[in-house]
Amino acid sequence: MRYINSNKIKITVLYDNYSSQPDLQSGWGFSCFIETGDYSILFDTGGNGEILIKNIRQLALDKSPVDSIILSHFHWDHIGGLYSVMESFSPAPAIYLTPSFGEIYVEDLKSFDYSVISVDQPTWISPSILLSGSVGNTSPGTPDEQALALVTEKGSIIITGCAHPGIIQIVDFINGLTTPMQPLLVLGGFHLFREKSSSIETIANKLLELGVKYVCPTHCSGDKAFEILQNKFGGKRCIQAGVGRIISPDDLN
Numbered sequence: 184m185r186y187i188n189s190n191k192i193k194i195t196v197l198y199d200n201y202s203s204q205p206d207l208q209s210g211w212g213f214s215c216f217i218e219t220g221d222y223s224i225l226f227d228t229g230g231n232g233e234i235l236i237k238n239i240r241q242l243a244l245d246k247s248p249v250d251s252i253i254l255s256h257f258h259w260d261h262i263g264g265l266y267s268v269m270e271s272f273s274p275a276p277a278i279y280l281t282p283s284f285g286e287i288y289v290e291d292l293k294s295f296d297y298s299v300i301s302v303d304q305p306t307w308i309s310p311s312i313l314l315s316g317s318v319g320n321t322s323p324g325t326p327d328e329q330a331l332a333l334v335t336e337k338g339s340i341i342i343t344g345c346a347h348p349g350i351i352q353i354v355d356f357i358n359g360l361t362t363p364m365q366p367l368l369v370l371g372g373f374h375l376f377r378e379k380s381s382s383i384e385t386i387a388n389k390l391l392e393l394g395v396k397y398v399c400p401t402h403c404s405g406d407k408a409f410e411i412l413q414n415k416f417g418g419k420r421c422i423q424a425g426v427g428r429i430i431s432p433d434d435l436n
Contacts (some may be wrong), residue, residue, distance in 0.1 A: 184307075187333055187334060192333060193218045194218075195215060196425060198230070198234065198264070200212075200402055208238060212231070214235060222251075225252045225268065232267025251275055274295065277299070278300070281326070281329050311333065311334045312332070325347045328344060343372055366393065372401055373398075373408060376408065377405075391415065400412055
């Protein structure tokens with residue numbers, strides 16, 4: 184395991200329920216573009232390809248190289264823009280997904296000349312970039328999900344799609360793989376929009392106990408969860424996302 188220099192990392196939110204800029208379009212779903220200096224990742228593709236492509240072009244990222252596409256789980260609001268990406272841009276070397284995507288879907292993706300890799304166990308796709316593989320799901324009827332971790336000298340950056348298995352379970356699982364580095368930032372969908380305030384407060388307290396320094400709840404986290412997390416973490420440590428928001432760990436003080 185090696186560290187990514189944190190001042191080279193830039194995470195741009197491409198798709199979210201809210202927009203941080205009036206010229207960018209929001210939608211139900213999540214996607215972000217991650218740059219580390221020598222590796223770039225498209226994480227999830229939102230729910231609507233037309234919206235995603237417009238936002239990518241508006242943010243002038245359409246010429247940026249993509250080394251891999253990572254799909255967190257097999258729900259439309261995280262894979263809906265994938266075919267538009269594949270049709271609009273040159274192929275990325277690999278698409279990483281979980282076994283729950285199914286053989287038929289995988290074979291269809293391969294017809295676009297993409298390399299499709301099914302990840303079941305924790306997998307390092309570079310010496311400092313980790314895929315969790317399928318994290319067990321406690322909610323019946325929903326697919327397994329994988330998260331991404333970037334290991335920096337300041338701590339790990341954990342990115343989730345919807346956190347269906349539970350945001351605590353995901354952070355705790357990745358903590359066990361990246362010890363002794365504690366989480367610098369947890370960003371993405373926390374899937375708390377249906378939770379009671381008391382449950383969200385318990386989750387917020389547990390995130391603090393797990394050593395999380397910053398949170399950036401997006402998509403399915405919910406307004407109530409953002410308010411509670413902001414109260415628990417403090418204003419500067421709970422980051423507002425939205426389409427167009429750029430987050431760099433070097434800006435987290």
